[in-house]
Amino acid sequence: MVDKTINVTLTKDKKEKPAAEKLEFGKVFTDHMFIMDYIEGKGWHDSRIVPYQSITLDPASIVFHYGQTVFEGLKAYVTEDGEARLFRPDKNMQRLNRSNERMCIPHIDEDLALNAINELVSIEKEWIPTAPGTSLYIRPFIISTEAYLGVAPSKSYQFLVILSPVGAYYKEGINPVKIAVEDNFVRTVKGGTGEAKTAGNYASSLKAQELVADKGYAQVLWLDGVDKKYIEEVGSMNVFFKINGEVVTPALNGSILEGVTRNSVIRLLNHWDIPVAERKISMEEVHQAYKNGLLEEAFGAGTAAVISPIGELSWQGEQLIINDRKTGNVSKRLYDTLTGIQYGTVEDSFGWIDVVK
Structure with missing residues (x-):
C-alpha cells in the first residue's frame, strides 16, 4: 500500500517574481518543489513538498552515466476570475508510466502524482502569470540515484516536480x-x-x-x-x-x-x-x-x-x-x-x- 500522505514544508524566504514581459522558457523557478523517494524493497515513499533547493547525488549515480531518467511537461493556467487549472494532466502521468516501463523505472502511483502536482500548484498559485500567452510550466521527472557503475537498472530513484512561470516558447508565438x-x-x-x-x-x-x-x-x-x-x-x-x-x-x-x-x-x-x-x-x-x-x-x-x-x-x-x-x-x-x-x-x-x- 502506497502512503499517499504529502508532507509540506513552506519556505520562509519567498523569491521575487519576474515581470510577465521578461519571462523566458524555463529560466526562473518557483518557491517550492515536490520530491518522493524510491528504494527497492520499500517502494515509493516520503512524499513531500519543500522549499526549492539543490539536490545532492553521489558522483556514481546511474543517471549521470547511463541516462536512466524520464520526464514530463504540462502547464497550469489561470482564468480571468482567478481559477487555476490543468490541461489533461492524467494523460501526462499515463505517458510518464509508459516511459518508466521503457526505461526500467518503477511505475508511480498516478493518482498520488496528480495530487502532488495539484497541491504544489495550489501552493504556488500566485506564481501563475496572468498576461496573455503565459502559464506555469510543470516539469515532473524521475532520476536514477543508485551509486553503481554497472550497467543495470538502478535500485533507487527520486521523483521530483518543479515549476517555472513561462512566456511563449517561440519568440514568433502563433506566427509561422x-x-x-x-x-x-x-x-x-x-x-x-x-x-x-x-x-x-x-x-x-x-x-x-x-x-x-x-x-x-x-x-x-x-x-x-x-x-x-x-x-x-x-x-x-x-x-x-x-x-x-x-x-x-x-x-x-x-x-x-x-x-x-x-x-x-x-x-x-x-x-x-x-x-x-x-x-x-x-x-x-x-x-x-x-x-x-x-x-x-x-x-x-x-x-x-x-x-x-x-x-x-x-x-x-x-x-x-x-x-x-x-x-x-x-x-x-x-x-x-x-x-x-x-x-x-x-x-x-x-x-x-x-x-x-
Missing part, C-alpha cells in the same frame, strides 16, 4: 516559424527510446538543432532513422500537414512520442469533421503536394508552444514557402480553441480541464 528538414543526423529508430520521454532523445537532437539555428531555423524536422524518408517529429513537437483538405500526421510507430496536444488536435479535428489521417508520410509526398499547390498548411503541436504554424520548410537546398508564411485557418482555429479551453474562454466540452483545488 522556419523549419529545416534533417536528413543527416538521426533522433531515434523503432525499437529505440523514441516513444519514451527520456533525456537521451533530446541530447541526441542538440547538434542538428545547433547547426540549423545558425541559419535562422527554429527547429529541425526529423525523418525516420532507417530510410531517412518518412517524417516523424519537429523538434519538441508532433507535426501535421494539411494537404488538399486533409490533415495528415505521422502514425505512432514506436519512435514517435505520443503527444498530449497531438491527441487533442486529432480529437478536435474529428469533432469538427475535418478529415484527419494518422499514417506514414514521406518528405517526397509533402514536396510533391507543395509543387502541385496542395500543401495548404503545416504546424507543430506540443505542450510548450501549443500550436506552432510552419511558414517555411528547408529541404535539400529548396525552400518550401507554406501559405505565404501566414498562419493557416486550421492552425489558428486549433490554437484559439486549445488555449481558450486552457484559459477558460472556450467551453471544455471534452472534460479536459482539472481545476486546482
